[in-house]
Amino acid sequence: MNHIARLQTDLSAAHAAITARDEAIQAFRVHLDSDKFRGIESDGSRKDWIAVADVLAWMAIIKDAGT
Numbered sequence: 001m002n003h004i005a006r007l008q009t010d011l012s013a014a015h016a017a018i019t020a021r022d023e024a025i026q027a028f029r030v031h032l033d034s035d036k037f038r039g040i041e042s043d044g045s046r047k048d049w050i051a052v053a054d055v056l057a058w059m060a061i062i063k064d065a066g067t
Contacts, residue, residue, distance in 0.1 A: 017066030023065065024065035028058045037049075
């Protein structure tokens with residue numbers, strides 16, 4: 001494979017990785033905008049809390065997207 005063809009292949013792979021990460025970020029935004037985090041619980045507490053483990057799991061998904 002010549003140099004230009006290799007660069008084109010690398011560029012295509014990089015674009016695919018960026019697209020996958022963008023899609024993972026958008027999925028996380030949809031998750032954060034879901035009913036799980038909207039409104040008030042029956043005991044009066046807020047529903048907009050999110051567990052650190054949830055965030056870390058999403059960050060791993062985003063980091064690994066496109067690889």
